[in-house]
Amino acid sequence: MARTLRTHALTLSLACATMLVPASLVTAQAQDKPLVIARDMDINSLDPSRGFCDTCQIVFSSTYARLVNLDKDNKTIVPMLAESWEINADQTKFTFKLNPKAKFSDGSPVEPKDVKWSLERLKNVKGSASYLVDPVKSIETPDAQTVVIDLTESNSEFLSVLTAPFLAIINSDVVAENGGDAGTDAATKDTAEQWLLANSAGAGPFVLSSYSPNQEVRLKRNDNYWGEAPAVSEIIMQQSKGGVSQLQLLEGGTADIAMQVDPTTAKSITNADIVVDTQPSLNMVYVALAPGAKGLPNPMGSKVREAIAHAIDYDGIIDLTVDGKGRRLATPIPEGFPGTGGAEPISYDVEKAKALMAEAGAADGFTIDAMYPNVNQYGVDYTLMMQKIQQDLAEIKIELNLEPVEFSVWRERVNGDGIPLTAVYFAPDFFGTSQYIQYFAMMDGTVWYKRAGAANDPELARPEVAGLLKKALSTGGAESDGYFRELAKGIAEDHIILPILSPDNVFVYRKGLEGLRFSACCNMVLSDISWK
């Protein structure tokens, strides 16, 4: 009896002692545990001037700082390396004052010359993201704290552009020592990419610790970080293809976050230690039509395109592909971006579609090729989606020859002869509407103007787009919104780009984690994540 009492007393004392351990100490120990993220990584370079991918956005925004940042509301631009800025009235001159506290991971201060060098290198290496600095005419560094960026023409969204992780500010001295070059012939002279695949040279909250392609990326807390230090000491992004495999890593205890679990797989989770958090995204899955594609059996005039747009059962696709975890879009531009709001998505109306086909003289229907990349992107299985669209269009006697192919094959065809009906995806690089207009609008020079076959079908061109875009970028505020709204309406009325859905982001992670959020500029902000 006495022994039992002693045992109980000892147990109680231990329990009390455990409770007396400060909660902060327990949390601190948890933060020191490396955080493992399972993700199918699409890294094509870890050189911020050359890399261009979703995973690059995450890594660059963690290891490098930009002049300005996007706040948690995904709209407001907040200081980062620049503590303040001024913009002239016609939005062509941007003057930034750098934060004197800002320093790189090697402890050296961030200077205006680093900003100039980084942005000029991005432009001159002519990499995948160099288009973001196309509007830049010159960069001046009048004093030890000031950077002045002059643009070739007005651009009210340029400040937003500067939040993109590809506009990372690089430690120019360090990278130049390792082959970096920002001159006009940097495309051939710069040889720093190999070094940047193994090292980072930024002023972000983390530093690149190691990188094994298609295996893992290791980031360690930047001990010289000049801002609020991230809570987690080390982050390991582990390569894992597919949501099922990622979930196995999470359930097996190897990973803490599974990044690309689709809603249907997430629905099957019964483990109480795993949290499924669904948040709206800015990603878009769309169908595109090419009236100018070679060898079309039947013209795809405006009435036929509108008929196709009405014949697609959008809600049915959202239910089928992402278990209802997605939203419809009125235009390709995400809700909340400049020029959106109030517009209604096109209706699913088969009778109207049939009537339009009859008006176009195509009541008997026709058969067209529908080549598409055989991918599962943002949780959407493209084959499943295209099979549903095939069924839907059969209602108006349009038969689709589905042809799933590898992305590289798809790109060859879509940029060559054109594909009459295809499907693909889009995600923004920053908070702003101009990137959508410059990609989707029927204006000479945009990607989809060419792919829609405008060279073969001049009726597709909208001559007013260039002027409206110029006005939108040279004004600002409500006036700019109005022009963007008009441009977005034009894209919707063309029925070349048919937004199918904006799939939600599904974050699947271990209980006890917090701070996971989707960012319009940076995908997922690692420095926000911590253990409770």
Add this chain to the structure above:
Amino acid sequence: MLTYIIRRLLAMPFLLLGVASLAFCLSHLTQADPLAALVSERQMNNPEVIAAAKERWGLDKSLPEQFVIYVTNLVSGDLGVSFRTRRPVLTDISERLPATLELVIAAMIVGTSSGILLGIVAARFRDKPIDYLARFFALFGSTIPVFWSGLLLLYILSVQFSLIPGPGRFDPRGQPPPFVTGMYTVDALIAGDFRGFLTALHYLVLPAFVLGWSVTGILARLVRASMLDVLGQDYILAARAKGAGERRTLFRHALPNAMIPTLTIIGYSFAYLITGAVLTESVFAWPGIGSYAVDSARTLDYPAIIGVSLVGASAFLLSNLVTDVTYAFANPRIKLS
């Protein structure tokens, strides 16, 4: 024998050059755009960016010029730079090949030992329940797709019972052993890191079993058939008549002769597993040459595709040579010339 081996080894570089040339031509015959891996969608209409990418990666030159440059570099040991990883292909392969070799060697150990044992047992107890059981297991191994058995076993053993870790090669929170061979189990033993060895082994067991199971299936059936053939011969009857015990009859008299055709299959299996470990590597997130090959093919990464083709061809050439030599040792009637 030595002359034969030297002649075969001397012929290898020429054969590999032929393979590289064939892989180069086939890669360039596909109707796909390698720029897809090099230039973003946003920049496809930008002629300056396209021109810069083509110049940087040598795609601005004619195909014969590209071929001559490639072969010249190849002769000096330069396999080019991967479009996808942006690193020298030789670096990529040398990092990934040890992972595949470790997996394949473990799978071969599992596959050959269990296949031979099951074949002997099945032959010894012909048409008995144990024979049926062994044949059923073997049949399962050679017919079930790896992606199915791998995912199922992962789910049961890792998720449901936590007996083995999930996909991967080493605990990401741990520190892999220092590089010597690149095979974690071996390197951990060399470093005297027994805990590291156990961790690496823990991760290796299931993928090795899944990959080796297909070899088990083939070998068990082959050994069973060979053993039945040998056990029916007169010299076995004579051995038994002279009072040889069952174990001696099976392992001393029957097995060495039954193993001769099996050696060929073991040799080919090794090369087959190196080039065919793709699915296992994908299911188990094993960072080997198989998953590298798949990713390279999908992005039309020419330099990597040709590099992997060379590794595959080398594996086949070497395993054929080893098989032929072993065969000659095992069967004195074979003369290599």
